[in-house]
Amino acid sequence: MERIVTLEGVRGGRPTIAGSRVTVAEVLEMFGAGMIEADILEAFPQLTPEDVRAALGYAAREFDHPVVTAK
Numbered sequence: 001m002e003r004i005v006t007l008e009g010v011r012g013g014r015p016t017i018a019g020s021r022v023t024v025a026e027v028l029e030m031f032g033a034g035m036i037e038a039d040i041l042e043a044f045p046q047l048t049p050e051d052v053r054a055a056l057g058y059a060a061r062e063f064d065h066p067v068v069t070a071k
Contacts, residue, residue: 003054015058017051020044027055 005018015024022044030040037052 003051004058017047017055020046020051022047022051024055024058027052028059031056 003018004015004024006013006015010016011021011023016022017024017027027040030043035043037049040052041047041049
């Protein structure tokens with residue numbers, strides 16, 4: 001996932017789109033607010049469609065983990 005990076009000192013170490021200061025969370029929040037990819041690309045012209053998809057893919061992988069419960 002070379003498009004998503006976590007760098008110390010950049011946006012508090014949050015995952016960002018490589019070459020930008022746009023966080024994965026910002027992209028997700030924009031989708032959550034009802035924006036579509038074209039709106040996000042207009043708001044952040046430095047991003048590409050591949051960057052937006054990488055943010056979604058990163059989020060899906062990060063949140064897809066097993067849940068262990070005690071019996």
